[in-house]
Amino acid sequence: xxxxxxxxxxxxxxxxxxxxxxxxxxxxxxxxxxxxxxxxxxxxxxxxxxxxxxxxxxxxxxxxxxxxxxxxxxxxxxxxxxxxxxxxxxxxxxxxxxxxxxxxxxxxxxxxxxxxxxxxxxxxxxxxxxxxxxxxxxxxxxxxxxxxxxxxxxxxxxxxxxxxxxxxxxxxxxxxxxxxxxxxxxxxxxxxxxxxxxxxxxxxxxxxxxxxxxxxxxxxxxxxxxxxxxxxxxxxxxxxxxxxxxxxxxxxxxxxxxxxxxxxxxxxxxxxxxxxxxxxxxxxxxxxxxxxxxxxxxxxxxxxxxxxxxxxxxxxxxxxxxxxxxxxxxxxxxxxxxxxxxxxxxxxxxxxxxxxxxxxxxxxxxxxxxxxxxxxxxxxxxxxxxxxxxxxxxxxxxxxxxxxxxxxxxxxxxxxxxxxxxxxxxxxxxxxxxxxxxxxxxxxxxxxxxxxxxxxxxxxxxxxxxxxxxxxxxxxxxxxxxxxxxxxxxxxxxxxxxxxxxxxxxxxxxxxxxxxxxxxxxxxxxxxxxxxxxxxxxxxxxxxxxxxxxxxxxxxxxxxxxxxxxxxxxxxxxxxxxxxxxxxxxxxxxxxxxxxxxxxxxxxxxxxxxxxxxxxxxxxxxxxxxxxxxxx
Numbered sequence: 001x002x003x004x005x006x007x008x009x010x011x012x013x014x015x016x017x018x019x020x021x022x023x024x025x026x027x028x029x030x031x032x033x034x035x036x037x038x039x040x041x042x043x044x045x046x047x048x049x050x051x052x053x054x055x056x057x058x059x060x061x062x063x064x065x066x067x068x069x070x071x072x073x074x075x076x077x078x079x080x081x082x083x084x085x086x087x088x089x090x091x092x093x094x095x096x097x098x099x100x101x102x103x104x105x106x107x108x109x110x111x112x113x114x115x116x117x118x119x120x121x122x123x124x125x126x127x128x129x130x131x132x133x134x135x136x137x138x139x140x141x142x143x144x145x146x147x148x149x150x151x152x153x154x155x156x157x158x159x160x161x162x163x164x165x166x167x168x169x170x171x172x173x174x175x176x177x178x179x180x181x182x183x184x185x186x187x188x189x190x191x192x193x194x195x196x197x198x199x200x201x202x203x204x205x206x207x208x209x210x211x212x213x214x215x216x217x218x219x220x221x222x223x224x225x226x227x228x229x230x231x232x233x234x235x236x237x238x239x240x241x242x243x244x245x246x247x248x249x250x251x252x253x254x255x256x257x258x259x260x261x262x263x264x265x266x267x268x269x270x271x272x273x274x275x276x277x278x279x280x281x282x283x284x285x286x287x288x289x290x291x292x293x294x295x296x297x298x299x300x301x302x303x304x305x306x307x308x309x310x311x312x313x314x315x316x317x318x319x320x321x322x323x324x325x326x327x328x329x330x331x332x333x334x335x336x337x338x339x340x341x342x343x344x345x346x347x348x349x350x351x352x353x354x355x356x357x358x359x360x361x362x363x364x365x366x367x368x369x370x371x372x373x374x375x376x377x378x379x380x381x382x383x384x385x386x387x388x389x390x391x392x393x394x395x396x397x398x399x400x401x402x403x404x405x406x407x408x409x410x411x412x413x414x415x416x417x418x419x420x421x422x423x424x425x426x427x428x429x430x431x432x433x434x435x436x437x438x439x440x441x442x443x444x445x446x447x448x449x450x451x452x453x454x455x456x457x458x459x460x461x462x463x464x465x466x467x468x469x470x471x472x473x474x475x476x477x478x479x480x481x482x483x484x485x486x487x488x489x490x491x492x493x494x495x496x497x498x499x500x501x502x503x504x505x506x507x508x509x510x511x512x513x514x515x516x517x518x519x520x521x522x523x524x525x526x527x528x529x530x531x532x533x534x535x536x537x538x539x540x541x542x543x544x545x546x547x548x549x550x551x552x553x554x555x556x557x558x559x560x561x562x563x564x565x566x567x568x569x570x571x572x573x574x575x576x577x578x579x580x581x582x583x584x585x586x587x588x589x590x591x592x593x594x595x596x597x598x599x600x601x602x603x604x605x606x607x608x609x610x611x612x613x614x615x616x617x618x619x620x621x622x623x624x625x626x627x628x629x630x631x632x
Contacts, residue, residue: 022058024469024511025504026051027455031447032500038239039437039493046497050504096540099587103536106588107529107595114596117589121474127481132402133441134490135434136237139566140203140210143234146170146196147245149281150227152380153289154192157341159183162227163194169220170198170229175206175213190285190381196229203563211399230281232396236564239433244394245281248403249428250410253388256422261286261379263423264391270417271393276409279396288380292373299369304359310370313355318344392428402490403434437493444496448503449473456511464601465518469510471593476506476582483577489570498574505550505575506582510590512539517594528598532591543587551579 029047032040081089106113148166150159163183171179176198183194200210208216210233221229230245242249252267254260264284272280293314295307315321317339326333343352350370354363383390397406407427414425427435449470456466480502484495516535520526526534557572 019058019062022054023459024452024455024507025054027451028448028500028504030451031444035440035444038433039440042493043497050501092541095544096537099540100537103533103588103591107533107591110592110595113588113592116585117471117474117593120478120585120589124474124477124481127478127485128491131481131485132490133404133434133438134402134492135430135437136235137489137492137494137566137570138211138233138397139235139564141234141236142200142203142210142563144196144198144200144210144214144231145234145243146198146229146231147281148194148196148227148229149245150192152190152192152285152287154226156184156191158226159192159194162224163196165224166221166227166229167196169224170196170217173213173217175200175208177201192380198231203561214396215399228281230279230394232279236567239430242392242429244283244392244429246279246394246396248396248406248431249392249394250431251385251390251392251426251428253385253390253424253426254420254422255388257379257382257389259420259423260389260391263419264393266417267414267419267425268393270413271395271410274406274409274413276398276401276406277395278398280393281395282391282393283381283383284391285380290375292375294371294373296369296371302359303355303357303364303369305355305357305364305369309355310366313353313366317349317353400488403431404438404490407431407435441496445499445503448500452503452507460514460518462601464597465514468514468590468594468597469507472506472510472582472586472590473503475585475589476502476578479581480574480578482581483573484570486577487573489573492570494567495570495574498571498578501571501575502578502582505547506578506586508546509543509582509586512543513590514594528595532594536587536591540587544583547579547583551576554579 029051032043032047035043148163150162160183163181167179167181170176178199180197181194184191200206200213214231214233217231232247252260252264261284264282268280268282271277295310297307300310316337321337322334323337324335326335339349339353343349350367350372351365353366355366357364383392395406397403426432453466453470456469457463460466477499480495480499481491484491489495513532513535516539517528517531520534521528521531554572554575557568558576560568560572
């Protein structure tokens with residue numbers, strides 16, 4: 001690049017800039033390598049991938065790029081450029097002239113510029129505190145999973161009928177392509193539960209998102225009597241394998257089963273009333289019923305009928321006894337004995353099922369010596385977690401509500417109810433991983449900044465100059481957080497990845513400025529203000545080029561569409577917003593911070609001469625040809 005501009009070849013200082021930038025960028029990811037848990041593994045893969053990319057880029061920049069320049073680049077006196085090049089260079093010269101004037105204004109009014117930097121720092125911290133926190137962005141994968149729930153004492157036949165009614169309502173929605181369903185008890189559900197797998201049409205063939213489809217179906221599904229359908233959008237990234245009725249889970253545990261059942265109902269009713277939640281459901285099954293068979297042994301004895309004979313007869317009728325098995329060339333078939341479906345109601349079964357009397361040899365109806373009584377069983381199923389009885393309450397988020405707001409509302413609601421100390425409530429799966437990541441986010445960012453400071457301090461052999469480079473970070477954080485809030489995104493782990501990337505991208509502006517300023521101070525004996533001013537003007541082109549390259553790289557992520565694009569969009573918005581605000585501010589605040597810290601360094605070390613202190617007292621003055629010498 002220098003050759004094309006008619007400048008000398010780069011020397012060792014330029015190589016130092018390249019290596020320092022790469023080393024400090026890799027240092028950003030060192031804390032990510034040490035994170036634990038599922039989120040830590042996710043960040044570790046990301047950090048290793050980016051770090052290896054940076055290493056390869058450094059090798060290419062120091063070897064292949066100079067060779068290619070020597071073969072293809074020519075001096076500007078040997079190359080005739082076209083009109084487009086001339087227009088672009090004229091535009092850049094106008095931009096540089098405007099920056100030169102505005103930079104001189106910022107240096108003259110250094111106190112105001114420094115106040116802007118402090119305000120940026122405070123605003124970044126404030127936005128980080130108030131921005132809604134989330135786990136992963138809600139995706140539209142085109143697949144909705146539904147869990148149906150009927151009355152706990154319902155018959156299987158009636159459960160099938162109501163499941164089909166729910167499926168027919170879903171199938172009529174214009175955004176739905178196919179609906180498949182399953183029914184019956186298994187390891188995760190009881191007989192009154194069913195599953196619906198709803199495939200939506202491609203995103204370009206429907207006018208609503210998957211979440212909007214759920215909200216559109218909800219009023220129609222609520223009209224179905226005796227059955228409820230809980231819907232959630234399937235996500236690409238899930239923590240844990242437990243499939244609840246809705247997306248996020250809150251589990252209650254208690255050694256006392258009766259106390260757990262009582263408080264689980266109270267907490268469920270309380271959470272159902274929270275405006276931050278939607279689709280609140282519970283896996284508590286305490287409304288089941290049982291049919292108790294009572295044998296009049298005296299009456300049965302008159303006919304010579306033993307209880308075992310009665311038990312075998314009932315098993316033949318209702319136990320699905322396998323009596324034989326047929327084999328063919330392609331398959332085998334089990335023959336199962338049972339009474340006709342219309343005779344399976346208890347009262348009709350007593351009158352229609354007969355037992356042969358060993359005494360008389362006649363068939364005697366069961367109703368002669370057997371009676372049925374219907375009694376509640378209280379518990380259709382009892383779930384356990386960590387060996388203790390548990391009840392899991394699942395929920396979706398209301399529109400515009402972040403997961404952090406929902407978890408805080410749940411914790412506040414439970415605290416207000418005054419639950420006993422023996423009742424333990426914990427978030428599970430995605431919500432649990434979110435809480436763990438939320439607690440580590442500030443430490444992760446702080447660790448990345450500390451590691452960068454240590455690396456830069458070793459490279460520059462200074463305690464002060466790394467602070468100048470790190471002063472570029474608050475404006476990037478401000479831009480990223482403000483952009484996310486402006487476009488309605490919460491601060492998710494994907495946005496955190498964007499912040500980590502910004503730390504590595506933005507500080508290269510400070511490295512280029514500080515490195516050049518230190519070099520000209522040592523080699524040419526320039527005063528700090530002249531050194532940093534010359535660094536800003538000469539490094540303006542590469543700073544703009546690298547920033548625009550990174551910014552344009554984030555635009556496709558920000559504007560991306562298609563299935564699952566929602567998970568990438570916060571990354572794009574964070575990068576683009578952070579780079580825009582950082583570029584607008586750091587070109588002015590970084591020189592001022594450099595000068596203030598240079599003064600502080602001279603005062604702390606006490607090694608500066610009287611002449612240097614006099615030069616330092618005039619560091620914020622600019623040439624009279626540019627404007628007035630008056631300060632703030």
